[in-house]
Amino acid sequence: TLHGMELPSSKAKNVREYRRLRAVELFESGMKQAAIARALNVTRGAVSQWLSAYRDKGLEALRYRKITKNPCRLSQEQKDELRKLLALGAEHFGYPGAVWTLSRVRELILRKFGISYCISNVAVILKKIGWTCQKPVVRATQRDEEASKKWLQEKWPEIKKSR
Structure with a gap:
């Protein structure tokens, strides 16, 4: 006692x-x-x-407290609006290039809705609204697809053997 x-x-x-x-x-x-x-x-x-x-x-x-996930602070209407804003593209909001990064989406949410999220929560929100995190395929504009295929079929096997 x-x-x-x-x-x-x-x-x-x-x-x-x-x-x-x-x-x-x-x-x-x-x-x-x-x-x-x-x-x-x-x-x-x-x-x-x-x-x-x-x-x-x-x-x-x-005392022990059960840890619960914070509910998303964006309303359904805000999520719908976010989806529309993202569809406009990153360049529409002054970012160089069309790629939406998690940091950019985070800034957009803060600017438009006044809600701050950590990067990992932004990824969760994007998944909930049907967006996926993807790495864009970067290809040179002057790339010759036909020449690339030919090189892969003819030259690459020789180079690979000599390793």
């Missing part, structure tokens, strides 16, 4: 929560942070963070 009360760690929902609550109990009983870290087999930095959270927000700050 802690000051005559039931120990919070006895009601822990998982191992990580138990360690955080146990660290507080040990600290309240007078144990030093370094000793708590050794006893719980964690870093001193972890103990320091847990105790800081405990002092600032109480035991609830150390």
Whole structure:
């Protein structure tokens, strides 16, 4: 018991929560942070963070919380509008070249809707609206397709053999 009360760690929902609550109990009983870290087999930095959270927000700050994905902050109407904006092409918005990069789409979303996303979430949004991340095929404008085919059939096998 802690000051005559039931120990919070006895009601822990998982191992990580138990360690955080146990660290507080040990600290309240007078144990030093370094000793708590050794006893719980964690870093001193972890103990320091847990105790800081405990002092600032109480035991609830150390409780287990199920991690849920943030819902997309773009409404369906905004997603539909984004699809239309992307169809206009990157050059329409002042970017050199027609390629939409994740960074460019991120900037577009911020400019048009005032919502900031990290790059990985932009990829998720693009997938949801039916766009895929693709690397454009870059070919020289002066490329001679017929000459390229001939070279691949005649010259490349010789070069490949001599390696």
